[in-house]
Amino acid sequence: MTEQTLLSAKDKATVKAFWAKISSSGEAIGADALSRMLVVYPQTKTYFSHWKDMSPGSAPVKKHGATVMGGVAEAVAKIDDLTAGLLSLSELHAFTLRVDPANFKILSHNILVVLAIMFPTDFTPEVHVAMDKFLAAVARALSEKYR
Amino acid sequence: MVKWSDFERAAIQDIFSKIDYDVVGRAAFSRCLIVYPWTQRYFGSFGNLYNAAAITSNPKVAAHGKVIMAGLEKALTNMDDIKTTYKDLSVLHSEKLQVDPDNFNVKLFSFYCLTIVVAGQMGAAFTPEVQGAFQKFLAVVVASLRKQYH
Secondary structure, eight states: OGGGGGGGHHHHHHHHHHHHHHGGGGGHHHHHHHHHHHHHSSGGGGGGGOOOOOOOTHHHHHHHHHHHHHHHHHHHTTTTTTHTTHHHHHHIIIIIIOOOOOHHHHHHHHHHHHHHOOOTOOOOOOOOOOOHHHHHEEEEHHHHTTO | OOOOOHHHHHHHHHHEEEEEEEHHHHHHHHHHHHHSSGGGGGGGGGOOSHHHHHHHHOOOHHHHHHHHHHHHHHHHHHGHHHHHHHHHHHHHHIIHHHOOGGGTTSSSEEEEEEEEHHHHHHGGOOHHHHHHHHHHHHHHHHHHHHTTTT
């Protein structure tokens, strides 16, 4: 089963339209989502022990939040074939970073929390379900190369 | 026995004092039915759940949102012994309603939808630390609901 069968045309259109509205806030979204993940799910801090400062809003958190959202932006652009589009990112996560894929769900949840806070009127239930499905599809594509 | 820090107690009380139970209950329960449509399984008697618009305007959905919030308020007023407070509710969910307990956990109503709706209501006041306290409260609620399943 390929990614294409899991996101409907409507899902993709919803994600692209919402992304167009929010992409300029990408860095802020990433920084806040990552901050929340590190505070609310402290076990995730184990991946960042090389950072001097893991506190919300710190420089490494901001920088990495921007990196992560850059990946999400790429996923939106390649939404019609996430597996192929995110191939090198999948290899990075599988072989170099070795992030336990369970953590993708955790980060996705925190991204959705931030979207609810930053875009209360635009983050409707319809957008919520499309974004939830999209982030799950991204997580799946990132897990492709793990084994 | 769950230990609550002063910060956690204050944060959780503050959230519940600020949110509109009717609005939040209805919005969170609607999102659960929309974002995780298999949960509709338990609400066959609710009438039209055909699409998001039908769900958000369904009066039975709104009424049930209130029921859920009332349940959470019980936990709020008995924070030091949610397990005992929830004994009958747990039995209800397992024996009478036969809800798969995975539905309370992880992704669904408790953790994700309610957290997301409360975040939207509270805005920037829902800091990472407040989110942590709220999710811990929900985790205790979920564990207590699961307690009487055999």
